[in-house]
Amino acid sequence: MKKLLVLAFLLLVGVVQAQYNQNAPWMETINVEAGKNTNNPVTFQEVVDVFNAYWKNKNPKVKGSGYKPFKRWEAYWANFVKDDGTLPTNEELWNTYLSTKKNATNTSGRTDFSDWQPVGPFTHSNTGSWSSGQGRINVVVKDAVLANTYYAGAPAGGFWRSTDGGMSWETTTDDLPQIGVSGIAVDYGNPGTIYIATGDDDGGDSYSVGVMKSIDGGSTWNPTGLNAGNSPYYMNDIYINPNDSNMLWVATDSGFINL
Secondary structure (H helix, E strand, O other), X not given: OXXXXXXXXXXXOOOOOOOOOOOOHHHHXXXXXXXXXXXXXXXXXXXXXXXXXXXOOOOOXXXXXXXXXXXXXXXXXXXXXXXXXXXXXXXXXXXXXXXXXXXXXXXXXXXXXXXXXXXXXXXXXXXXXXXXXXXXXXXXXXXXXXXXXXXXXXXXXXXXXEOOOOOOOEEOXXXXXXXXXXXXXEEOOOOOEEEEEEOOOOOOOOOOOOEEEEOOOOOOOEEOOOOOOOOOOOEEEEEEEOOEEEEEEEEEOOOOOOO
16 A cells, blocks of 8 residues: 555544535634534534625625635535534545445346436637636646646546547546546556545535545546545645655645654
């Protein structure tokens, strides 16, 4: 197992998914109360309530205020609220994925009659918005060994690979429980070995399940020692020590640890 020199390990246990941004101004009240009673996990609705109260007399159209990212977070995580009102941890979501995958294997004899096809639109016009309907890409890496080969990571769209200089792309992460990718590292000393730092480090559109590793050029992926059980909420860049390919550095939201 590769040694991971990470820039963090865990957020607050039990509330790792229960907040969009721990340092956001609307979180001040909740953070104070959570510090008083760590046995009383913060619920999803509590976070939404303090957010709405904070914005009651403020202008949500102010650029960079955090209003829209939170609303995206709220719409996404509303589907994951548990019976006790809290949100599942990364590890709980990962275990659900493993259970679902096992059940799917047991029912593999079923016939899939679905036939989904993209219907567009496949072009867009500039409407004056800074994004104009475009999707985001978190990272693009060129393979220094394989000619015309590029890798890209999307916030909630997975790992993509091109072997023809970017003319066409394929993804290999649709079956993973988390398809956000914010960092990609290629081990040029071991052809075909690639690492991805999962989750979305910018808008928080997807959570992290740690660092995933591929030894076949990105065709298949497996967890590493930094996984759903001990992954921080956000992960960013990932680098391989040029002098020791067994050593990796991963930037996260939880500070710096020099191991």
